[in-house]
Amino acid sequence: MQEFLGRVGRKVTVVNLDPANEAMPYQCAVDIAELITLPDVMENLKLGPNGGLIYCMEYLEANFDWLQEKLAAFRGHYYLFDCPGQVELYTHHDSLKNVFAQLAKWNFRLAAVHLVDSHYCTDPGKFISVLCTSLSTMLHVELPHVNVLSKMDLIEQYGKLGKSLCEGDTWNWAASGKLVEVIEDYSLVSFVPLNVQVMQQEEWGRESRECW
Structure with missing residues (x-):
């Protein structure tokens, strides 16, 4: 999608919100790894991968100011958010849902x-x-x-x-x-x-x- 939008003349910014994403096959402009990574959480807090991902999302939710500052540098772009694949984050845990809600408050129109x-x-x-x-x-x-x-x-x-x-x-x-x-x-x-x-x-x- 990044390549497609670029080819049709749209400005596009990819935002990696997956703290376990180490080998990204795209050009990333905003990376949650600058804030927190899953390996660091697992090592320092002795959590497994599932608990570590939940902690990372809760940490992101607690640091909206970091996200807002990073996104503000790309005003006028189309944003592609690459999110974690852990299904619990989208079925009954609220942190990512709250992140999406905050983005909506910042006038992002999301799908x-x-x-x-x-x-x-x-x-x-x-x-x-x-x-x-x-x-x-x-x-x-x-x-x-x-x-x-x-x-x-x-x-x-x-x-x-x-x-x-x-x-x-x-x-x-x-x-x-x-x-x-x-x-x-x-x-x-x-x-x-x-x-x-x-x-x-x-x-x-x-x-x-x-x-x-």
């Missing part, structure tokens, strides 16, 4: 993009779990929300998607079928498939046609 590996949709049980997790995240975060099935270029190795979902011998559809019906009937959760390789090819093709 959440929730990435889910597409292979979860090849197994009925995992698919139901993803539906419930996505719905819980949407309700808790309280932002405009896009659920994305990522790594679609790898889905073919799991066989035909429809067959995998319909022929789960051990899956009890009677127990969870009604839940799926409610989610579908009221359009509570939907997913957008994403194959970043295809997207890049289409964008490069568009650029080539414009240059031609």
Whole structure:
């Protein structure tokens, strides 16, 4: 997304809010590592990775002034916030939710993009779990929300998607079928498939046609 926005002439700033993110495949302008890192927390406070991430988010929440000062240097940009992947932070813990609320008070107009590996949709049980997790995240975060099935270029190795979902011998559809019906009937959760390789090819093709 950073590359895409840059190619269409938009000013973009990537903000890393994941204190465990060490090898970033993008140009980062604001990095939470300047404030706190997960390895330091785990070593100094003797916490595990889950407890350490929660502590880091609570620490960020307690240091809004640091975040505000860093973001102010890039006024007029589109901001991409890279957040931690720990699911508890989006389902029942409040620190990241409070960070988003504070950003809204600073007049940021936010939308959440929730990435889910597409292979979860090849197994009925995992698919139901993803539906419930996505719905819980949407309700808790309280932002405009896009659920994305990522790594679609790898889905073919799991066989035909429809067959995998319909022929789960051990899956009890009677127990969870009604839940799926409610989610579908009221359009509570939907997913957008994403194959970043295809997207890049289409964008490069568009650029080539414009240059031609």
